[in-house]
Amino acid sequence: MTEHHIKLPEGSIEKTTTTLNLGPTHPATHGVFQNILELDGERIVSAEQTVGYIHRAFEKIAERRPLYQITTLTDRLNYCSSPINNMGWHLTCEKLLGIKTPKRVDYLRIIIMELARISDHLICNSIVGVDAGAYTGFLYVMQYRELIYEIYEEVCGSRLTTNIGRIGGFERNFNDIAFQKLEKFLREYPRVLKEFENLFQRNRIFMERTMSTGTISAERALNYGFTGPNLRATGVDYDIRVHTAYCSYEDFQFNIPVGNTGDNYDRWLVRSQEMWQSLSIIEQAYHKVQEFKGAEAEVYHADVPEYYLPEKEDVYTKMEALIWHFKIIMGEINMPAGEVYNSVEGGNGELGFYLISDGGRTPYRLHFRRPCFIYYQAFEELTKGGMLSDAMITMSSLNIIAGEMDG
Amino acid sequence: MALTNEHIKQKLIEKFGDQVKNFTEPYDLLTFESPKEINLKVLNFLYDDEELKFRFLTDLCAVHYPDKKGKELAVVYHLHNLVDNVRIRLKVFTGIEKPDVYTATGLFSAANWMERETYDFYGVNFIGHPNLKRILNVEEMDYFPMRKEFPLEDQTRTDKDDEMFGRGGN
Numbered sequence: 001m002t003e004h005h006i007k008l009p010e011g012s013i014e015k016t017t018t019t020l021n022l023g024p025t026h027p028a029t030h031g032v033f034q035n036i037l038e039l040d041g042e043r044i045v046s047a048e049q050t051v052g053y054i055h056r057a058f059e060k061i062a063e064r065r066p067l068y069q070i071t072t073l074t075d076r077l078n079y080c081s082s083p084i085n086n087m088g089w090h091l092t093c094e095k096l097l098g099i100k101t102p103k104r105v106d107y108l109r110i111i112i113m114e115l116a117r118i119s120d121h122l123i124c125n126s127i128v129g130v131d132a133g134a135y136t137g138f139l140y141v142m143q144y145r146e147l148i149y150e151i152y153e154e155v156c157g158s159r160l161t162t163n164i165g166r167i168g169g170f171e172r173n174f175n176d177i178a179f180q181k182l183e184k185f186l187r188e189y190p191r192v193l194k195e196f197e198n199l200f201q202r203n204r205i206f207m208e209r210t211m212s213t214g215t216i217s218a219e220r221a222l223n224y225g226f227t228g229p230n231l232r233a234t235g236v237d238y239d240i241r242v243h244t245a246y247c248s249y250e251d252f253q254f255n256i257p258v259g260n261t262g263d264n265y266d267r268w269l270v271r272s273q274e275m276w277q278s279l280s281i282i283e284q285a286y287h288k289v290q291e292f293k294g295a296e297a298e299v300y301h302a303d304v305p306e307y308y309l310p311e312k313e314d315v316y317t318k319m320e321a322l323i324w325h326f327k328i329i330m331g332e333i334n335m336p337a338g339e340v341y342n343s344v345e346g347g348n349g350e351l352g353f354y355l356i357s358d359g360g361r362t363p364y365r366l367h368f369r370r371p372c373f374i375y376y377q378a379f380e381e382l383t384k385g386g387m388l389s390d391a392m393i394t395m396s397s398l399n400i401i402a403g404e405m406d407g
Numbered sequence: 408m409a410l411t412n413e414h415i416k417q418k419l420i421e422k423f424g425d426q427v428k429n430f431t432e433p434y435d436l437l438t439f440e441s442p443k444e445i446n447l448k449v450l451n452f453l454y455d456d457e458e459l460k461f462r463f464l465t466d467l468c469a470v471h472y473p474d475k476k477g478k479e480l481a482v483v484y485h486l487h488n489l490v491d492n493v494r495i496r497l498k499v500f501t502g503i504e505k506p507d508v509y510t511a512t513g514l515f516s517a518a519n520w521m522e523r524e525t526y527d528f529y530g531v532n533f534i535g536h537p538n539l540k541r542i543l544n545v546e547e548m549d550y551f552p553m554r555k556e557f558p559l560e561d562q563t564r565t566d567k568d569d570e571m572f573g574r575g576g577n
Binding site: 051052055057059060061063064095096220222223224225236238243244338339340341343350352354356364365367369373374376377378406407 | 464485492517559
């Protein structure tokens, strides 16, 4: 009988594992990053990540731009929830410049940020479904992400990379269509979210695929710098909206949903529950916005002529407005020297901005604390010893966004 | 009793004497410096002390100050005490000729990639790091691009002239 196996050269050690190159472009990674997996059959022995494929040097670029031009860079971090990044940046600038925004602006911002959180979690949760083999939910909820994007469009004119808001407030007041669409969203979305949950939450197949896979303990998660829903799924109730309330979040009543096992299923549940909380926050904020009457109901920005572009009509008719317009556009305004760290609860966790100003027109140094980049290093620990197909679910349930990771 | 900045400062001075210095509070965030030789001792103290409990590494990055001779690079740690919800900022300065700083990976797993990123962009050599290589840039790169000597645009470009706007010009 002839032997069929391949003869290895003399002295070579026979390799018993398979190397699998997953990515950089692979439909299941939902972004550009690479994993080099060592597999023993279908079990993962080790995983090495290569990141940086879409690194765009935002921190370097930011050192040459005036504050208002950096907003567009933040869009491209976590592009599933750009408005939160934009607002986080405006809040950082406002902290540095000592600007106090009117309450109505804060509430409008909260509406936009919570809508963004819903659209972020919606995508993440439905993609977990897709990777577990359930496509229906994903297609179904797309309709409501579209509605959220339409609200952005009414407010700022764009959909994905929003560049929404300005330092001190919004570029324009919300129009009636925006509020009508918001009402439609508040009316219709709860039913859809319930239905979406019914598809997954007690679905036997989904539960068996996601429970006790990609598990991490609270202690390890903290050591790895986890924040946001991924940390809360391990049972730690750390939420920046509550711990360091910004943008008047202290005026709202909401809960912080937590899990306890830190597995894929808990991450899914936490995100799902957070959407309910966000809905409640939006409802509260909308009520508060409606309570403003008369001139107060027209306020949509703070009075900061040095940083907030004047009305176009004034630019053509008033000397002072023209001067400010010119100075802002040409980036000729020096900011105060200082050092500020400000963070917001982004879709994926603590999105921090560390801004150092030396009193010039552009930041001396700007560092983005990108939650994705920090927690993705735990991927090997999360997947080691598990099945390859579970690793795919783990990857999407961590909500790894290449844009945010690579900065 | 809530943990106040003043109390943290007193505890640090009690432990390390005049080695920890330049205490400031920009925007209410306690900021201080330590010599690079004892950065791990300071981090360990902040981590282990039953009162301080700074056990969450929020952020780690570097800053380049070309004019500060002998301490051109600053490594900045943002630490968070999640129980009392207090943040502090620790700065460690190092010369650019020999930018060696001890790694914090033994204390925080999160520091692994953050230090690789800092090395990648500023060339800070973290002693004891398990895998100190470039992370976001290509491995063939032989310079550290976030340092201030690398301007963002080619300074010899002539098609973008600031003269029109009353700046630059010859």
